[in-house]
Amino acid sequence: MLGQNQIFAAPLAGISDKPFRQMVRFFAPDAALVTEMISCHSLVGRHKNCLRNFDDYSDEGLIGAQIFGAVPELMADAAKIIEAQGAKWVDINMGCPVPKVATRSGAGAFLMRDHKLAEKIIYSVVRAVKIPVSIKTRLGWDAEHRDWADLVRIAADNGVRWAALHGRTRSQLYTGAATHPDVHDAPIPIIANGDIKTCADVQEMQKLGYAGVMIGRAIYGRPWLLGELSGVATRPENIGAVVMRHLDLVLEYYGAKAGIPMFRKHLAWYSAGMPNSGDFRIKINQISDEKSLKQEILQFWGCVDAI
Template sequence: MEFLGFSLRNQLFVAPMAGVTDRPFRQLCKRMGAGLAVSEMVTSNSLLYGSIKTRRRANHAGEVAPISVQIAGASPSMMAAAARYNVERGAQIIDINMGCPAKKICNVMAGSALLRDEPLVRQILEAVVNAVPSTPVTLKIRTGWDKNSRNALNILKIAEQSGIRALAMHGRTRACGYSGQAEYETIQAAKAVATIPIIANGDIDSPEQAKHVLDTTHADALMIGRAAQGRPWLFREIEYFLNTGTYLPPPRVIEIHEVLLEHLEDLYLFYGVETGVGIARKHISWYTRGLVGSAAFRHRMNQLPTIELQRQAVNDFFCALADYQEHLSYARTTPSPHANFEDLAA
């Protein structure tokens, strides 16, 4: 896919998610099939540029191009400065956050709260575009503030007039949060009149759903967020299905184990010992979700204080799971008259 002057592997994008789409996660998703990954949002408050969190979020060492950085804030001048700051540090695309529904973001009139102030939206977009004239600027929004004020088409028009190069839209309002189901009619309506690429986002969690959203909205690309947590191979599964109409087999337990271990080592290296252990816990929980014995394992794992104990717990869990599957497979092919097959399969 050609996108803003870059040749991408496909039209599947990793959505920016605070606390999730750090450099290790972005790199992993790109290796497993994503065409583009947008960073977790970086503050526009210059007073925080020197904080450890902001420095980490601005760290793109070794990352595959294009590097897309999302910025958040409510001041046109501060957003402009943040765009320049990140471009100077390697950003090749600047993405503006007007879609985050979190209360702590909306309470400072940033994120999706901006959708209620269209004149301010225009001021911010123009300020950022003018601040980095050689760098494409994109925008992420929701369909509106609530169901009675879906103004996404107005925002699209403002974005196009301001020089925004692409628009990603989550099919919910700010008031919806993440509840209910995403609606794609507003995205479809935007695509029908847009002169810039439209990226559909919201509840894309399977190859079938990805095709449905593309067929429904005619969007230029898809953006996938929560469904990829603990499932980075989702991108290759969707890519394969869109290209062939057939399914890739699900990853084997041994591959899930290997991918998780690689991800953990990247997290430990990126965050350091103390922070790395804490960040790793949520990823381990996502990777093991739905696997046999995972609930009890997660409870024990969340109490472990060191990298070594955490790593060993993961290895022990997956080794036990592999033994269980081998035993189950043997039981199915050579059932013992003394074994209860239903107990083994439970």
């Protein structure tokens, strides 16, 4: 079994915000968490409408903040801000395929096509901070260009400490089964990512030489999963209490106006597969005040004792 610090929560834009990370942390006190991606432009520009630009990481334990961008100097400045905010490491996004990031701004997955630019960014970020720097990337751009090992070599030569490898190409986006190459020969530790859900998956990755695993979508509606996989938590009996705690953290962070609409997807995941979950979803999608939402949650999950 892997130690908690070898089990990572993947960066998930729109999901792994501070309230969600606090939930994951509750069940896995020493797991390695990564923030959702943060634009270096937004971070350095101190854009006020983006709350995560101002997250204080000093109370979050083992946490890395992920930045994305295509301008080496800005990425270096962003990394310095992340370090000052208390992150334990900086992760560089080299795998995001969404057009806004990868094609229009030349960041994310685009860096798998432009290793020279990737190297410049890595070089600048590594020199800007004292905390470790990691990268997160994919197998390659498409089936004909599965050159992750070249990018990992460049990263290693420039001082990157480890890499998370999503076992899909950019052109696969998030579909099709992830495939995980053997990484025994990699020059730095590699963290396996893609379709990892169970202890058996974790063991499989260890056999292939991975130093750890990174869990993405399997954590939806299951913030206890990292704790479960590392043997320090079990699925809680009282899911209603988990939901209520998560909601309170969301309300505290975003306020009701922004927080309640944002929380609906979590409610859908928490309730998935339960009797009457379809009706519950329809109801909560029409609620925008805290009191009514809490009443619906109480009614759906029954008595909610504190966790």
